[in-house]
Amino acid sequence: MKTKLFFTALFFSMMALNATAQSANRSLKDENRRIRQGVVSGQLTAAETARLKAAEARLKAEALRYKTNDGKIGPRERADLRRDEKRLDRKICQQKHDTQRRH
Secondary structure (H helix, E strand, O other): OHHHHHHHHHHHHHHHHHHHHHHHHHHHHHHHHHHHHHHHHOOOOHHHHHHHHHHHHHHHHHHHHHHHHHOOOOHHHHHHHHHHHHHHHHHHHHHHOOOOOOO
C-alpha cells in the first residue's frame, strides 16, 4: 500500500513539474509569435526586432542554464524567469506601439 501511495505521489509531482515547463515554453512561443506579428504588420523596425530577438535568446539561455545546474528549476529561478518574461513582454508591447514604423 505504501509503495502504491509513493508512486501515485511521484506521478502527480512529475505532472506538476511538466506543466510548469510547458507553461514557460508556451509563453516564450507566444512572445516569439508577437514579435513575428509586429514584423509582418510593420510595427517593428529591423533594429527593434533584433533587440527583442536578442532579449528572447538571453531569456531562453538563462532558462537552460538554470535547468542544467541541477536538473530542475527552483522556485527562485522560476520567479526570476517570470519576472524576465514579463519585462520582455512589456518591451514587446512598448516597441510595437511606439511611433516608429518600418518603411
